[in-house]
Amino acid sequence: DAGVIQSPRHEVTEMGQEVTLRCKPISGHDYLFWYRQTMMRGLELLIYFNNNVPIDDSGMPEDRFSAKMPNASFSTLKIQPSEPRDSAVYFCASRAQRAGFMDTQYFGPGTRLTVL
Amino acid sequence: LAKTTQPISMDSYEGQEVNITCSHNNIATNDYITWYQQFPSQGPRFIIQGYKTKVTNEVASLFIPADRKSSTLSLPRVSLSDTAVYYCLAIIYNQGGKLIFGQGTELSVKP
Numbered sequence: 001d002a003g004v005i006q007s008p009r010h011e012v013t014e015m016g017q018e019v020t021l022r023c024k025p026i027s028g029h030d031y032l033f034w035y036r037q038t039m040m041r042g043l044e045l046l047i048y049f050n051n052n053v054p055i056d057d058s059g060m061p062e063d064r065f066s067a068k069m070p071n072a073s074f075s076t077l078k079i080q081p082s083e084p085r086d087s088a089v090y091f092c093a094s095r096a097q098r099a100g101f102m103d104t105q106y107f108g109p110g111t112r113l114t115v116l
Numbered sequence: 117l118a119k120t121t122q123p124i125s126m127d128s129y130e131g132q133e134v135n136i137t138c139s140h141n142n143i144a145t146n147d148y149i150t151w152y153q154q155f156p157s158q159g160p161r162f163i164i165q166g167y168k169t170k171v172t173n174e175v176a177s178l179f180i181p182a183d184r185k186s187s188t189l190s191l192p193r194v195s196l197s198d199t200a201v202y203y204c205l206a207i208i209y210n211q212g213g214k215l216i217f218g219q220g221t222e223l224s225v226k227p
Contacts, residue, residue, distance in 0.1 A: 043217035091159045107159025
């Protein structure tokens, strides 16, 4: 299994530009999570999906952030317009829910975003 | 939501046993205690998970007392490669396994 795949691994952009981060979860996993990590705030959960449906987006910082999951094998996190304070490492994670058993989340390698 | 508190940093030497204790005073009945490990420039990696008493796997042991207000991750005979940040967190069963990460414990293993 290839694990959770994220692209790009690094992104440098200018303030005001649109940024799209991509994630391919592990096949068969029906939960997908987006996290953001910074030195100041640590690891924060932004949003998570179950069976492609957004369940909890309370961690999304503001309307500039949006996430979609058009199918079971693909999700995007979009920032429009981007700002320097959005600079962080963004992680995607996926998990399978098996009845009566709490499975673990598998994290991708992350996308390091720098907004100038 | 269960808030976890753990030491910010710990130092150890190769070959020693390391115990990292985490407090979670307001843990809910359905919450599981889970520990993740994170190396620089990588995503967190699952280590161990438990609900009560003791759980052991090939990597670590997890001790959870009856009141579940704390837990201790035990790493036997650490090596330099165990230098990482360790997160204790509650996995919220009723919310799709939602994880709330705390500040983590930065473990430094010295030769």
